[in-house]
Amino acid sequence: MGKAENPFTSLNEIWANRDVLHEDYTPTEILERESERDKLAAHLAPVANGNRPNNIFLYGKTGVGKTVVTEYMLGKLDEFKDPTVDLSVVTLNCQNCSSSYQVAVALVNELHDETDQISPTGYPAETVYQYLYDELDQLGGTVLVVLDEIDAIGDDDGLLYELPRARSKGDVENVKLGVIGISNDLEFKKNLSSKVKSTLCEKELVFTPYDATELQTIVMDRAESAFLDDVVQDGVIEHVAAIAAKNSGDARQAIRLLREAGDLAKQSESGAVVTDDIVEAAKEELEASRIERAVDDLPLQTKLATLTLAFRTEASSGPIRTAALHDTYCQIARENGVERRSHDAFRDQLDDLDMLGIALRHRHNEGRGGGIYYTWESDIAYGVVRDVLDELNTP
Ligand SMILES: Nc1ncnc2c1ncn2[C@@H]1O[C@H](COP(=O)(O)OP(=O)(O)OP(=O)(O)O)[C@@H](O)[C@H]1O
Known part of the structure; x- marks a missing residue:
């Protein structure tokens, strides 16, 4: 009998190690970002000598090296700190936490044994905070709590005030605590309450796009x-x-x-x-x-707005005014037997598309008497939208 054909080989062998291009790969060297590394090193320096840590807030758009630089510098801190400094780092990605309470629960569970996890609901907030302080006190020494994607907690930012002050308030006694917050939402810092801002953002580090x-x-x-x-x-x-x-x-x-x-x-x-x-x-x-x-996840009305915008963008030589788009939208809605939204409600849909990176919005100011108006373009080719939304008809 002949040898069975191996279905996993293919035409060309090109890879020496494809894994280094994988999302989870941690590079051994951080390239560029020298100034950010130096600044972060300066902010972390007190820890190396056993002094009280700074609270640090790092922000910048997605994929600009915030996480990788932080991990790298924390590795260096561990390597070069005074050997008598008892340092623990607790890292949490907060993307699934929408409140301070949920972050506190997740931190407790990070510190608890796997067989002793607490439920994400049902405890009074003070109890969860007390569990957290007890765990941190037990660790003792210096503890750095790294909260990545911290913007997920939105307005409910109380923990970011409580945690850095736990020692001065007497909630913990044996531990020197520092918080490192990381965010890719540039608005998040602006919206922090002022008491959180002054505590968490003791030291700040901005990462610009590469x-x-x-x-x-x-x-x-x-x-x-x-x-x-x-x-x-x-x-x-x-x-x-x-x-x-x-x-x-x-x-x-x-x-x-x-x-x-x-x-x-x-x-x-x-x-x-x-x-x-x-x-x-x-x-x-x-x-x-x-x-x-x-696009797939959008509500039907937003899908219609996407289709309208892509359709008109392809047919026109420049950005299009809202009223003209609304006319086309009404026609598409009619042809598809879908309820037609008002001009203002339709413009809100376009604003959503702008936020999602699907539409490009241009603001025009005609000065005195002319007022402000907007024009729009699709950032996505019509053919692509068409393929995704093939259940909808264009006129
Ligand atoms: N300076 C760098 N040297 C080597 N690899 C890098 C560098 N900066 C980023 N990367 C790589 O790019 C990817 C994204 O980096 P990282 O996760 O640090 O970004 P981020 O700013 O934390 O983004 P997000 O806010 O989306 O979490 C990672 O795979 C990382 O290994």
């Missing part, structure tokens, strides 16, 4: 470990970096684009090589799946 040159360094370093020799054509790294820099300066997006390009190259008929054309194809695939995810 520019194309910085992204090139990061992407090149990953590509060298990820691909076999001569797989990545000249200019490809620059191309990937330029696309990500133009979008949002997000290193995660740049690395994902390179991985997707690698996956396409592996299946390609034209050989084991990543080219600029393959990068473009990968960009389109990623864009299509981003949109699919974003």
